[in-house]
Amino acid sequence: xxxxKTWEFFKRDLRIESSYKAAFLFEYATTLLPLxxxxxxxxxxxxxxxxxxxxxxxxxxxxxxVGVAFMQYFTIALxxxxxxxRRSQMAGCLEAxxxxxxxxxxxxxxxxxxxxxVKLFHLVFVLTASALLLGVDFGPCNFLSMAVILVxxxxxxxxxxxxSAAFIVVMKKGDPIEWxxxxxxxxLGGALFPxxxxxxxxxxxxxxxxxxxxxxxxxxxMLNGAxxxxxxxxxxxxxxIAVVLLPLGVWAFAKAVDKGRxxxxxxxx
Amino acid sequence: xxxxxxTILPRTETGPVSATRKAAEQGTTAAILAExxxxxxxxxxxxxxxxxxxxxxxxYTALSDVALELPESGSLAVLGPNGSGxxxxxxxxxxxxxxxxxxxxxxxxxxVGGGRRPFCVGIVLNEERSFYWRLTGRxxxxxxxxxxxxxxxEVQRRCSRVLEHVGLARAADERVSDYSSGMxxxxxxxxxxxxxxxxxxxxxxxxxxxxxxxxxxxxxIRHWLAARRATLAxxxxxxxxxxxxxxxxxxxxxxxxxxxxxxxHVCEEYGDLASFYADVSxxxxxxxxxx
Numbered sequence: 001x002x003x004x005k006t007w008e009f010f011k012r013d014l015r016i017e018s019s020y021k022a023a024f025l026f027e028y029a030t031t032l033l034p035l036x037x038x039x040x041x042x043x044x045x046x047x048x049x050x051x052x053x054x055x056x057x058x059x060x061x062x063x064x065x066v067g068v069a070f071m072q073y074f075t076i077a078l079x080x081x082x083x084x085x086r087r088s089q090m091a092g093c094l095e096a097x098x099x100x101x102x103x104x105x106x107x108x109x110x111x112x113x114x115x116x117x118v119k120l121f122h123l124v125f126v127l128t129a130s131a132l133l134l135g136v137d138f139g140p141c142n143f144l145s146m147a148v149i150l151v152x153x154x155x156x157x158x159x160x161x162x163x164s165a166a167f168i169v170v171m172k173k174g175d176p177i178e179w180x181x182x183x184x185x186x187x188l189g190g191a192l193f194p195x196x197x198x199x200x201x202x203x204x205x206x207x208x209x210x211x212x213x214x215x216x217x218x219x220x221x222m223l224n225g226a227x228x229x230x231x232x233x234x235x236x237x238x239x240x241i242a243v244v245l246l247p248l249g250v251w252a253f254a255k256a257v258d259k260g261r262x263x264x265x266x267x268x269x
Numbered sequence: 270x271x272x273x274x275x276t277i278l279p280r281t282e283t284g285p286v287s288a289t290r291k292a293a294e295q296g297t298t299a300a301i302l303a304e305x306x307x308x309x310x311x312x313x314x315x316x317x318x319x320x321x322x323x324x325x326x327x328x329y330t331a332l333s334d335v336a337l338e339l340p341e342s343g344s345l346a347v348l349g350p351n352g353s354g355x356x357x358x359x360x361x362x363x364x365x366x367x368x369x370x371x372x373x374x375x376x377x378x379x380x381v382g383g384g385r386r387p388f389c390v391g392i393v394l395n396e397e398r399s400f401y402w403r404l405t406g407r408x409x410x411x412x413x414x415x416x417x418x419x420x421x422x423e424v425q426r427r428c429s430r431v432l433e434h435v436g437l438a439r440a441a442d443e444r445v446s447d448y449s450s451g452m453x454x455x456x457x458x459x460x461x462x463x464x465x466x467x468x469x470x471x472x473x474x475x476x477x478x479x480x481x482x483x484x485x486x487x488x489x490i491r492h493w494l495a496a497r498r499a500t501l502a503x504x505x506x507x508x509x510x511x512x513x514x515x516x517x518x519x520x521x522x523x524x525x526x527x528x529x530x531x532x533x534h535v536c537e538e539y540g541d542l543a544s545f546y547a548d549v550s551x552x553x554x555x556x557x558x559x560x
Contacts, residue, residue: 004415009412093401261367
């Protein structure tokens with residue numbers, strides 16, 4: 001039944017998104033443009049700074065491709081749940097969905113199925129294009145390690161994302177989790193430059209972000225072929241974050257919906 | 270309080286607590302049982318209040334101490350002026366809101382606290398904004414059907430059936446954005462009936478439907494009620510609609526129950542619902558003036 005429901009949610013979003021034909025096509029172009037920017041930028045980044053890139057093969061472009069492509073994907077886990085709730089509130093469909101025999105937590109999780117799958121295609125598209133057109137060598141990639149890290153990261157960030165949706169149900173706008181984790185993660189999580197370049201106090205903050213461990217492990221898996229035993233520390237940390245945050249997020253979301261029903265503010269936006 | 274109003278106000282000594290006991294003794298369950306239901310909405314805070322009283326919240330009362338019992342085979346029409354609390358009462362019955370105080374049970378079950386519902390509730394509220402406008406009517410129904418665990422051929426069969434019933438068969442594959450207000454209202458009723466609910470909640474179900482269409486929709490709802498032995502709660506300004514569909518009428522005024530009576534008794538006493546409603550409203554205003 002879960003698979004059938006997931007399919008129905010996916011079908012709904014596919015139909016809606018594909019009805020906006022221009023946006024549907026331009027999305028792929030938008031995904032590729034930053035890649036070209038970093039390709040040319042990478043030509044400038046040679047010489048002294050290259051030593052900090054040695055653990056990742058010594059080249060900036062492969063480093064930043066992995067960072068930017070995966071960070072885009074991780075952003076979905078962080079923002080999509082809250083965005084879905086807000087869209088449903090504004091479209092007026094939230095109440096109709098919550099009146100049915102599917103739990104609110106299930107509704108929000110399934111509502112993100114489409115975005116996760118479509119953005120996964122985008123991710124594969126970006127990585128393939130960077131390998132075929134821009135010469136990034138993913139030859140050493142350990143796909144199993146990459147997949148495990150990806151799943152663990154999505155699980156841990158989804159916990160934060162659902163927590164963020166709980167804030168949206170209560171506060172409607174101005175969610176502090178998305179603001180803090182979203183903006184800080186892209187800056188300090190190591191998407192654009194190695195964390196080792198930052199001063200000690202910023203590295204301490206970076207160590208609190210799941211994306212720091214995720215990107216580090218993904219680069220090791222994709223550029224150096226690291227196996228899961230070699231990445232045990234990152235796997236353990238991401239797994240622990242997921243085990244704590246995912247149930248916490250689902251619990252907080254159910255509580256927020258309950259509060260909305262008690263205060264009569266569930267449909268306000 | 271005028272003597273006439275006293276006779277039509279719900280009396281606490283014959284109220285819900287004794288009704289619950291009586292129902293339990295008889296082995297029956299009230300279709301809807303409300304006991305001291307109060308709903309106070311949270312009002313948004315002003316910036317100043319965050320500084321002056323950061324931990325307090327302002328609330329306004331939409332319903333106050335509502336008590337009523339609808340018998341097992343009954344259907345309820347809620348009447349009252351705009352802002353009297355009709356929609357709030359329906360949302361509470363449907364479990365979309367939880368009461369600030371008191372309890373509300375539908376077929377013996379309270380929806381407070383969430384959890385899986387033991388039976389299906391069809392809810393038709395605020396229909397202008399409750400569909401995906403880029404999808405067709407049929408696609409919308411198929412999606413909402415899956416939320417009530419209907420899939421594949423079963424949901425397709427049911428969609429065709431309810432779309433036919435509400436007169437949307439020919440427009441089923443058009444986008445909802447191309448529907449008129451009346452068509453969206455029909456689609457909402459189709460969605461409400463899709464999962465064959467045991468309880469149907471309708472907020473002004475025919476408000477934007479043409480008169481001929483409204484008669485037809487009422488016929489569909491009446492047939493469905495009879496066939497399904499379901500519970501209906503509707504709010505309406507249309508007295509003929511209330512008289513046709515409901516076995517009991519409840520008149521609300523400023524969040525309070527002004528009167529609650531079986532429709533048959535009302536018609537016997539007053540001739541029709543409109544006279545009853547006018548009388549109750551007038552007495553309610555008199556009472557407010559005296560207070």
